[in-house]
Amino acid sequence: MSARLGSELDGWRVEEYGRSRDGVPLRVFLPEGDGPLAGLLTAAQHGEEADAALLVRRLLERVPGTETRWAVIPVLNPDGLLAGTRQNAAGVDLNRNFPASTWEPGETFTYPPGIDPEIRVVANRTNRSSPGTHAGSEPETQALTAFVERVEPPLVVDLHSPLELIFVRGDVPPEVTGGLAGAAGLPAQEEFDGHCPGAFDDWLAERGTPVLVYEIEHAGLPALCKRHLPGLEALLRS
Numbered sequence: 001m002s003a004r005l006g007s008e009l010d011g012w013r014v015e016e017y018g019r020s021r022d023g024v025p026l027r028v029f030l031p032e033g034d035g036p037l038a039g040l041l042t043a044a045q046h047g048e049e050a051d052a053a054l055l056v057r058r059l060l061e062r063v064p065g066t067e068t069r070w071a072v073i074p075v076l077n078p079d080g081l082l083a084g085t086r087q088n089a090a091g092v093d094l095n096r097n098f099p100a101s102t103w104e105p106g107e108t109f110t111y112p113p114g115i116d117p118e119i120r121v122v123a124n125r126t127n128r129s130s131p132g133t134h135a136g137s138e139p140e141t142q143a144l145t146a147f148v149e150r151v152e153p154p155l156v157v158d159l160h161s162p163l164e165l166i167f168v169r170g171d172v173p174p175e176v177t178g179g180l181a182g183a184a185g186l187p188a189q190e191e192f193d194g195h196c197p198g199a200f201d202d203w204l205a206e207r208g209t210p211v212l213v214y215e216i217e218h219a220g221l222p223a224l225c226k227r228h229l230p231g232l233e234a235l236l237r238s
């Protein structure tokens with residue numbers, strides 16, 4: 001491993017694909033060259049899921065942009081990450097704001113970040129969000145849908161926390177799902193109990209883009225890297 005300035009990444013090209021509600025650049029890391037992409041990896045759509053963003057950053061340091069055909073967005077919601085909130089600067093849960101047929105008006109409730117898993121029960125869903133004034137109302141959502149429509153990734157992997165599972169939507173190659181699930185020891189499932197209207201994966205599934213919602217657990221970064229980086233690294237290099 002060679003030493004370099006902390007902000008430098010080997011072979012990755014950074015592009016600003018939009019701005020957040022608060023005007024923060026939305027950045028995508030693109031592999032070298034202009035060929036078609038193999039996929040799009042995203043994280044931290046919920047700003048309280050900083051651990052997923054840190055994990056993806058470690059991945060960008062391990063895999064040079066010359067050795068992959070994946071595009072990577074480590075932070076979909078920089079406003080929320082900076083504020084330590086699930087929502088963006090307008091109080092919107094971006095993963096309820098996508099222009100899918102499932103979008104619903106009205107507030108949504110989720111668990112407070114960092115809640116003890118033992119009291120993770122519906123009665124304690126007190127973290128209030130807006131789904132936006134209308135579907136696709138938020139600049140982060142608009143920028144991400146426009147980016148997907150421009151580059152047409154054949155597969156999306158969307159990292160979240162802390163459910164510790166892989167949710168499979170659409171026609172994902174079984175070897176991809178099996179590779180990630182096997183490497184990390186995560187269950188892969190096609191059904192999901194939660195109610196997530198207007199989710200990114202709903203929008204992707206409806207437009208025919210296969211997607212894995214990859215949920216890591218709450219853990220320290222060394223444990224997360226040990227468990228999840230091998231499979232994700234293999235995915236980016238495949």
Ligand SMILES: [Zn+2]
Pocket residue numbers: 045046049159160161
């Ligand atoms: Zn999430």
